[in-house]
Amino acid sequence: MKKELSFKQGIIPVIIMAILIIMSVLVWKVPIHLALFLQLTVTILLALSWGFKWQEIETMLFSSFKNIGNVIIILLLIGMLIGVWIASGTVPSMIYYGLKVLNPRYFLVLSFVLTTFVSMAVGTAFGTASTIGLALISIAQGVGLPLNVVSGAIISGSYIGDRMSPVSSIAIITAHSADVKVIEMIKHMVYTTILPFILSFIIYLIMGWKIMPIKIEAEQITLLMGGLSEYFLISYWLLLPPIAIILLAVLRIPTILNLIINIFISMAFSLFVSGKGWVELLNVMYTGMDMNTGIKVLDNILARGGLMSMMEIVALIIFAVTLGGLMEELGVLKSILGKMIKTIHNRGQLILITMISSIISAMLGCNQFMAVYLPGKMMGSKFDEMRVPRKDLARALGDSGLIISPLIPWNLNALLMTGILGVSTLSYLPYSFLPLLLPISGVVLGFISKSKKVNKNENN
Secondary structure: OOOOHHHHHHHHHHHHHHHHHHHHHHHHHHOOOHHHHHHHOOOOOOOHHOOHHHHHHHHHOOOOHHOOOOHHHHHHHHHHHHHHHHOOOOHHHHHHHHHHOOOOHHHHHHHHHHHHHHHHHHHHHHHHHHHHHHHHHHHHHHOOOOOHHHHHHHHHHHHHHHHHOOHHHHHHHHHHHOOOOOOHHHHHHHHHHHHHHHHHHHHHHHHHHHHOOOOOOOOHHHHHHHHHHHOOOOOOEEEEHHHHHHHHHOOOOHHHHHHHHHHHHHHHHHHHHOOOOOOHHHHHHOOOOOOOOOHHHHHHHHHHOOOOHHHHHHHHHHHHHHHHHOOOOOOHHHHHHHHHHHOHHHHHHHHHHHHHHHHHHHHHHHOOHHHHHHHHHHHHHHHHHOOOOOHHHHHHHOOOOOHHHHOOOOOOHHHHHHHHOOOOHHHHHHHHHHHHHHHHHHHHHHEEEEEEEEOOOOOO
């Protein structure tokens, strides 16, 4: 029989985890991998002291591994794809044509809007960031725009689709967890999205005018474009691979299959259009590009990609998911959420606690699935009891753990974004305005909206 942790037991590893992460980031200044390793060790010792046998703990440690195989493969494929895109001339072509039309004052707001449209179409932040997001961050790096700010705009737009696209898998899971229809949930989410979206748009527009350079030096652009055209074939045809990956995503082709198809399409372009050799491409897929053009900025932009470039992030994913699986199986999340549910007395508190529960689940479970599934299932009966529509539950999950996930450094979403964009989570976090504003919007609307009687069949 599985042991049930008390709230006092469950809160201990959470407090220790917070202390270790703060110490590692602010005091020791060591990679967060080590904080998670120390936390994993502490949690194992706590589990032993609570009476769990080592065989049980060992099973718990690997309970979530079945859920990360897909993520790790996607991350490695993205690394290989970026390498091939650079070698074939796809990324250089995107940068080249982007430089032609670049207006730095509108770059941030344009990044936000473009990623919003693409994410709504493909329903995945990963697909958005690895295509249009990669192009935008490469252009920004080439002309010296602040990468943390640009990444924040890309993250803000990319995750709208995860939350509100009808073809988003996590949106479908969120609706299922709350027991509502997907379209009904999306319509309901609009109310908390409008103001944060408008505010984010305005902030990015103002920041573009205030902090971006008024103009990029023509000499710098000429140097970059000259270097790109000298060392790579620049062609509109080479823009087809990223367009293909977006179209296949819209057609609901599974992400892994989509990436594999695109790798071979890009290799074909490279072999027959750019003239790269087969062995050279294989090496680029493994180690990434190693440029030596004599143009330092250009070398920095294009010296990336490859399977090996993702191994540090894969290591962090393994630590994070191992810890998350152990926390979940021990019942740490349930013990905390169960205590929080008992403190709810009105509709505003119900929405607030649901959102806090979702964020805690995203932090301890290290992925979006845990952020919406466990709180959705645990809070559902409380929503019914208080006669609050289940669509409010779905919206609360979307306004919190789901959208906050890319801002939690050890969450799988943040790790994937760092792998794609090459910018750390803590660097882009302050500029990811939409994910930061949505929880505030959700809480405020939760307190000012009035409860109403709910028909028993409303959520069916």
